[in-house]
Amino acid sequence: MMARLSLKAAISAALLASLSGCATSDKAAVPSWKPDTTYNLTILHTNDHHGRFWNNKYGEYGMAARKTLIDRLRADAEKQGSAVLLLSGGDINTGVPESDLQDAEPDFKGMTQIGYDAMALGNHEFDNPLSVLEKQMNWADFPMLSANIYDKKTGKRKFQAYEIFERNGLKIAVIGLTTEDTAKLGNPEFISGLDFRDPKAEAAKVIAELKENEKPDVVIAATHMGHYVDGQRGINAPGDVALARYLPEGDLDMVVGGHSQEPVCMEGRNLLKKGFKPGDECQPDNQNGTWIVQAYEWGKYVGKADFTFRNGELNLVSYDLIPVNLKKKVKINGEKKRVFIQEEIPQDPSLKAFLQPYQEKGQGELSKKIAETDGKLEGDRHVVRFQQTNLGRMIAAAHKERAKADFAVMNSGGVRDSIEGGDVTYKDVLTVQPFGNMVTYTDMSGKEVLDYLNVVATKPVDSGAYAQFYGISMVVEGDKVSDVKIGGNALDLDKTYRFTVPSYNAAGGDGYPKLNKHPGNVNTGFVDAEVLKEFSRKIARLM
Ligand SMILES: [Zn+2]
Structure with missing residues (x-):
């Protein structure tokens, strides 16, 4: 019977018992179920x-x-x-x-x-x-x-x-x-x-x-x-x-x-x-x-x-x-x-x-202004797959900031449209990033970073694999990179660096090395469009 009482009731019952000098302990609670009875749950x-x-x-x-x-x-x-x-x-x-x-x-x-x-x-x-x-x-x-x-x-x-x-x-x-x-x-x-x-x-x-x-x-x-x-x-x-x-x-x-x-x-x-x-x-x-x-x-x-x-x-x-x-x-x-x-x-x-x-209301919110830009943010596939662009690098910068990373890698195939000069809405952002990829980051040594860049930074232009970078610079010749600088400093092969890449590429998309099994890889769960939206909202004037 006691077990059917709530904890509070059990305590007050125990208190009553001790006040009245009764020796029964509330710890002797018995199960509430009846023997040989089937309960369904x-x-x-x-x-x-x-x-x-x-x-x-x-x-x-x-x-x-x-x-x-x-x-x-x-x-x-x-x-x-x-x-x-x-x-x-x-x-x-x-x-x-x-x-x-x-x-x-x-x-x-x-x-x-x-x-x-x-x-x-x-x-x-x-x-x-x-x-x-x-x-x-x-x-x-x-x-x-x-x-x-x-x-x-x-x-x-x-x-x-x-x-x-x-x-x-x-x-x-x-x-x-x-x-x-x-x-x-x-x-x-x-x-x-x-x-x-x-x-x-x-x-x-x-x-x-x-x-x-x-x-x-x-x-x-x-x-x-x-x-x-x-x-x-x-x-x-x-x-x-x-x-x-x-x-x-x-x-x-x-x-x-x-x-x-x-x-x-x-x-x-x-x-x-x-x-x-x-x-x-x-x-x-x-x-x-x-x-x-x-x-x-x-x-x-x-x-x-x-x-x-x-x-x-x-x-x-x-x-x-x-x-x-x-x-x-x-x-x-x-x-x-x-x-x-x-x-x-x-x-x-x-x-x-x-x-x-x-x-x-949610759909209405998507049409509200979150930022503005004086000029075009370039995401046309005939440009963004050939050279570094302001929009490609802005997306990378947004990922870098969210993951508190040292640098960011963004596949240009994940940039689906441009944003024209004027007011910018969440809908514009979703047009640029409609896939709902998530931001992942990876902690790896400078030596591993160099191997990674030798694959990723040498991807050919005119392909979605061509990468946009932020927080890092390098010289690319043939299938090798050199003179890598992260945050303005020469790459240290023994140091640990954190960088971001979309979940699509971390899983090997665009022929990038698979990172999702790397011990330093974390999927943040943050969706790319939301990250770019928040980044834009904070900056307010994009260019
Ligand atoms: Zn979870």
């Missing part, structure tokens, strides 16, 4: 929403259709007497201008209307000043959890660590955890006062606390740490697999994850299912008795895990990743068309009506 989940409150131009995903789907799943589950929790693995912020320009207000309010119960704080929740995050916490009527972020000044947890849910006679604890990499991925201006501690150790602490005080029947971690197959995490901070293996078996029932932005569907033990397609069956990962799930990104899927709970044992009955109006390309009468993979999910009319003004 359904966990619905999404992650890495990244500003996708509206459907894309093909009518895929979007929160209005997501709501219809979740309402249906919830109704079905409740009809079968199942308790339902809807969780998010975080990263609601950053990725779509219409959302970014409004501090993700439609996204957090939309999540509230859909009925999310809790979310993990992701690294992109720290792209904005903490005052924005505070505002977002008010827009959300569900807790945004993280147990491992501490305030450097007070030495205390900065955010709510966990939430307890009592549903249909089951007591479920949800703990929030955030990748330690937030320390290097978040905007340094805003996170200098925060300490991102080891989420594995913090999880162990919280679980010990919960066992003592709350005695939950089920413990779930909503995490934003990434799923790395067999714990092979490369240069990333430890993810969900490491977490599950670190904790004693039986301490953590489930991880609802995010950050690596993939469908976590396994083919065998520590073997990811290759080529997962919407509508395919999905078997989540299991490590050390902990189920690990993740629903790709952007609300493309809603994950659904059905459990039974009996005599203290939780068993997964079924799991599904349900596509939200995803399409595939087919040929109909020789013409390529996009068709729904599964039956179309209608958009929830009230949520759509609620979101519509935000979409319109």
Whole structure:
């Protein structure tokens, strides 16, 4: 009986007990479940929403259709007497201008209307000043959890660590955890006062606390740490697999994850299912008795895990990743068309009506002046692929500044248009950079930099590979560079330099050396157009 009380109530009950001289301890709490009774539990989940409150131009995903789907799943589950929790693995912020320009207000309010119960704080929740995050916490009527972020000044947890849910006679604890990499991925201006501690150790602490005080029947971690197959995490901070293996078996029932932005569907033990397609069956990962799930990104899927709970044992009955109006390309009468993979999910009319003004306002914002220029910023392909131009170098300068790098490399194929003299809008910026590539940076030695430049700086003109540079100068002759100067100083082969390159090229695009496996490479997650927009807005007069 005691276990059904909230912590506060339990403490006051204990106080009463001691006042009345009763010797009963509140620590003798018993589980809330009844023996030989089967409880059903359904966990619905999404992650890495990244500003996708509206459907894309093909009518895929979007929160209005997501709501219809979740309402249906919830109704079905409740009809079968199942308790339902809807969780998010975080990263609601950053990725779509219409959302970014409004501090993700439609996204957090939309999540509230859909009925999310809790979310993990992701690294992109720290792209904005903490005052924005505070505002977002008010827009959300569900807790945004993280147990491992501490305030450097007070030495205390900065955010709510966990939430307890009592549903249909089951007591479920949800703990929030955030990748330690937030320390290097978040905007340094805003996170200098925060300490991102080891989420594995913090999880162990919280679980010990919960066992003592709350005695939950089920413990779930909503995490934003990434799923790395067999714990092979490369240069990333430890993810969900490491977490599950670190904790004693039986301490953590489930991880609802995010950050690596993939469908976590396994083919065998520590073997990811290759080529997962919407509508395919999905078997989540299991490590050390902990189920690990993740629903790709952007609300493309809603994950659904059905459990039974009996005599203290939780068993997964079924799991599904349900596509939200995803399409595939087919040929109909020789013409390529996009068709729904599964039956179309209608958009929830009230949520759509609620979101519509935000979409319109966001698009209106795109047409507002952010800067001005006296002359043309040159991005015509017949120029930018042949020589250094003011616009090509400005984009590189914007990347250099955002990543606090020593120099920047920008492929001219990523510069898609010019900006004419006069007022400059975000729409102009998006015309120049429509692909949504992200800024990556790499720390490497001067020796490695020289090898890299010998490939990249010698790419032929009249190709998208021809590079625009900022913060660096050199002489290019044939297939060799010489007289390299970075920030005006001669290249030191033993020094470590940081430089940026778009994610497309870091992945080997344009025949650039692959950097995304280099130990010093970091994808900042910042989208190129947003970076150029902010850079332009700060300078105001571009030339
Ligand atoms: Zn992330």
